[in-house]
Amino acid sequence: MKRLSIMMLVLAAAALTVQAAENHWDNDAGDNRWNNPLNWENDTLPLQSNAVIEGGAYVIAADPTNAAPGGINIRNSDMLISSNFAPAGVQDWRDTTIIVTNGAVVNAALGQTRAVTLNGLKNSSATLTITGSGSSWQGGGLGNYPFYAASAANTNNGFTLNVMNGGEYRGKFFMGTDNLGTPEAIDATVHVNVYSNSLAGTGSLGQWDFGVVSGEAKVNLLGGELYFTSSNALNFYSGPTATEGIFFDELGSKIVFGGDATNAVQGWIDDGLFVDNAGSGLTYSYDSISDETTVIPEPATIGLLIMSCAGLAILRRRAS
Secondary structure, eight states, rough: HHHHHHHHHHHHHHHHHHOOOOOOOOTTSSSOOOTGGGBBBGGGOOOSSSEEEEEEEEEESSBBBOOOOOEEEESSOOOOOOOBBBBEEEEEESSEEEEETTTEEEEEESEEEEEEOOOOOOOOOOEEESTTTTTTEEEETSSSSSSSEEEEOBBSSSEEEEEEETTTTOOOOEHHHOOOOOOOOOSSSEEEETTTTOEEEEEEOOOEEEOOEEEEEEEEEEEOOEEESGGGGEEEOTTTTSEEEEESSSTTTEEEEOOHHHHHHHHHTTTTEEEEEEESSEEEEEEEETTTEEEEEEOOOOHHHHHHHHHHHHHHHHHO
16 A cells, blocks of 8 residues: 555656656747747657747747647747647746737637736736737637736736737636636736727636736727627726726727626726727617627717707808
């Protein structure tokens, strides 16, 4: 029995060692390609280890590949993903820009993705841009793992998500919170920009939680769409000095909720968490056939009509 217990401990230790193994990027081939073994130490692809990319590197993932099961650590470097890619999370992501384009689908639902979240880390930033029709980031929410954006108890960290030109983000997304909705990020800025013909929101599971202790947690809708499976999938937890909310900055912007979310929407409007910067106020309606609630900015047509009528009246008086 004792011998069996010792063997189990040895096996467990070995498993942890394999899980913690790292394969560092060196770009020895000079072509910046992820799928070229010569660009990794020991000239092997990071298939059973964490991929570590740092030191101002530029990495191109342009060939179909399965990334390291242990995930990616990317620091002070940039990455272009233009072909389907399946990392088990991006677990240490700071001072880095990742661009997903050319119809690439990134399936990062198998592990946690953390942007500028290491404890004690300060004054770091990261950007994820998803651009082009068919390009998408499938994040946590398809599984049990969230995307943490500037969420650890660090200071002056920033994260920006841009979804544009037909791109899409789907998944669980925590803006400055832990997984229980507790605000953590201090003086952080987490910005999401959703442009025309583009979509962001939850997948089949999960939620979006706003929750910086101080700073900003904002979504700016620039003609794009947010989708949530229900009103319960959207939560606001930020501290009293923080700026948080969803801002309708252009006509054509909208939020769609599964189910009847009218009461919740009115509450968010009353609390200043849904803000119209594009029209003459927000309007919302529930469609029982599609079982969806839609929120849009109301075009300022009535005000323009009144001004036009007033102008015609003045012209008529002058003519008479």
